[in-house]
Amino acid sequence: MKALFLVGGMGTRLRPLTNKIPKPMVPIMGKPLLERSILNLKNIGINEVVLSTCYRAQHIQKHFGDGQRFGMRIYHVREDIPLGTGGAIKNTEKYFDDTFLIFNSDILSDINLKELVEYHKKKAADVTIAVTQVDNPSMYGVIEYDENDYAVSFREKPQPEEVTSNFVNAGVYVFEPKVLKEIPGGRVVSVEREVFPKLLEKGYKIAVYKGCSYWIDIGTPEKYLQAHMDIMAGKCRISGLDFSDKGVYRGPGSSIHGSVKIQGPVYIGANVKIEENAIIGPNAIIGNNVHVGQGAKIIGSVIWDDVVVESGAKLVNTIVASNCRIKQGCEHYRTVYAEEDSRLMAI
Ligand code: GTP
Numbered sequence: 001m002k003a004l005f006l007v008g009g010m011g012t013r014l015r016p017l018t019n020k021i022p023k024p025m026v027p028i029m030g031k032p033l034l035e036r037s038i039l040n041l042k043n044i045g046i047n048e049v050v051l052s053t054c055y056r057a058q059h060i061q062k063h064f065g066d067g068q069r070f071g072m073r074i075y076h077v078r079e080d081i082p083l084g085t086g087g088a089i090k091n092t093e094k095y096f097d098d099t100f101l102i103f104n105s106d107i108l109s110d111i112n113l114k115e116l117v118e119y120h121k122k123k124a125a126d127v128t129i130a131v132t133q134v135d136n137p138s139m140y141g142v143i144e145y146d147e148n149d150y151a152v153s154f155r156e157k158p159q160p161e162e163v164t165s166n167f168v169n170a171g172v173y174v175f176e177p178k179v180l181k182e183i184p185g186g187r188v189v190s191v192e193r194e195v196f197p198k199l200l201e202k203g204y205k206i207a208v209y210k211g212c213s214y215w216i217d218i219g220t221p222e223k224y225l226q227a228h229m230d231i232m233a234g235k236c237r238i239s240g241l242d243f244s245d246k247g248v249y250r251g252p253g254s255s256i257h258g259s260v261k262i263q264g265p266v267y268i269g270a271n272v273k274i275e276e277n278a279i280i281g282p283n284a285i286i287g288n289n290v291h292v293g294q295g296a297k298i299i300g301s302v303i304w305d306d307v308v309v310e311s312g313a314k315l316v317n318t319i320v321a322s323n324c325r326i327k328q329g330c331e332h333y334r335t336v337y338a339e340e341d342s343r344l345m346a347i
Contacts, residue, residue: 001117003046003101006088007034008054008079011106013220016341017321022056024105025063026224027304029231029238030251030269030287032063033218034105036238038072041101044114047072050095052088054079086189093180104171108227108236109215111172116209120174123149125207127179127199130172132215140168141192143208151206156193167208170215179204221319221336222347228302232265232283241267248281251288269305287322296326317347 011023018026024034038049049072053060057078067074077092089102099120101113111130120128129151131143137158144153144165154169155162169192182202183195199206214236218224230236234244241249243265250256251270259276266281269288274280279297286292287304293311300317303309307320310328320326321338334345 001046001098001100002048002050002096003041003103004050004052004089004092004096005034005037005103005105006085007051007060007105008057008082008088009106010055010082011219014106014218014224016336016338016343017221017224017319019338019341020056020321021059022053023219025056025059026218027287028108028218028227029241029267029285033108034060035063035070037103037105037107038064038070038074040239041113042071044117046101048075049073050075050077050092052077052079052092054082054088082188084188084190086183086191086195087185087187089175089191089195090180090183090185090189093177096175096177096180098177100175100177102173102175104217106217106219107171107215108218109170109172109212110236111170111212111215113172115211116172117174119209119211120207123207124205125150125174126176126204127196128174128207128209129196130170130209130212131167132170132210132212133166134168135166137163137166137168142166142168145208149208149210151196151200151208153200154192154196156190167210170212171217221345225300225302225317225319225345225347228285229283229300232267232285246282275311293328317345319345 007024011018014023025032061076064074138160142155142165143151145151216227218227231238232243246264248264248266250268253271254268256274257276260274260278263281267285272290274292275294277295278292283300284298285302289306292309295312296309297314301315303320304322306323308325312329313326314331316333318332318335324339
């Protein structure tokens with residue numbers, strides 16, 4: 001079985017974090033989300049993956065190459081102009097001649113993919129859409145379904161008064177290749193707005209799978225930060241990391257002065273230097289090659305790679321993109337901080 005990742009979106013809602021890198025490459029606990037998602041597939045025996053790229057495609061191409069370094073076969077299909085989610089799927093048609101998985105690449109979930117595929121077969125569906133329950137469905141694609149769990153209607157981002165179900169599209173699908181012929185080629189197509197409704201109209205069977213217990217899309221800074229807090233609270237498991245005991249992870253080559261106060265859960269990457277009397281945590285995620293000066297405080301925050309936090313600076317509920325320098329004594333609360341741009345978060 002093969003899998004397709006849609007990785008070509010502009011990630012505008014996640015700016016300024018996506019000014020230089022595409023959204024699927026943002027780090028989750030120090031590793032690109034897309035890498036984590038691709039490696040998860042190995043656990044269920046999938047080792048062939050197609051990446052449908054567009055925005056900052058080079059970045060993805062450079063990181064994954066042909067996949068050899070990850071023990072996978074990875075194919076890159078690059079769009080010159082964004083074709084939308086449906087157009088991107090159509091554009092990769094030649095790679096798929098059997099049942100396959102499709103992922104939006106901004107999703108962190110504990111979905112059991114093996115069970116999802118078995119469910120798809122059991123339901124004899126042409127497409128299966130994983131759905132998840134959310135409090136505010138009007139920000140998502142709402143799906144209504146019948147008593148046998150087959151979809152009956154789709155509403156993209158409905159007004160609050162139009163919401164009739166709080167199950168929304170989780171951005172994970174199983175497709176039979178025969179449905180690809182129903183997607184028009186060579187133009188922008190949305191799978192959510194155009195392809196799914198058309199498939200229903202034409203009588204294809206679309207099953208909904210409700211088996212996600214944890215699900216978040218990291219498409220805004222608020223949700224990106226929330227995802228990290230959820231991992232640290234043990235709500236979402238990340239392979240190789242367990243914060244259930246308020247753990248403190250220290251990467252290789254890190255040097256932490258004996259006077260530093262660390263309050264778990266905390267994740268510290270490789271080659272990090274933390275100087276006297278700094279306060280780290282709870283809920284601090286520090287990337288690789290970061291220098292934290294004397295007396296600096298980092299709480300409830302995610303710091304990417306190659307960052308300098310000068311002495312006395314304070315970061316609370318803040319995200320700092322790679323290569324930034326936080327000046328001596330500066331304080332940031334609820335801020336998304338990138339070199340060229342920064343803004344307050346709505347949390
Ligand atoms: P926003 O600009 O913040 O809405 O983000 P986005 O551009 O990523 O859009 P959205 O979150 O709706 O995309 C869902 C998934 O589809 C993400 O994994 C995107 O990378 C991917 N995607 C969206 N549009 C395209 C496209 O035109 N081409 C390809 N290949 N992928 C896309």
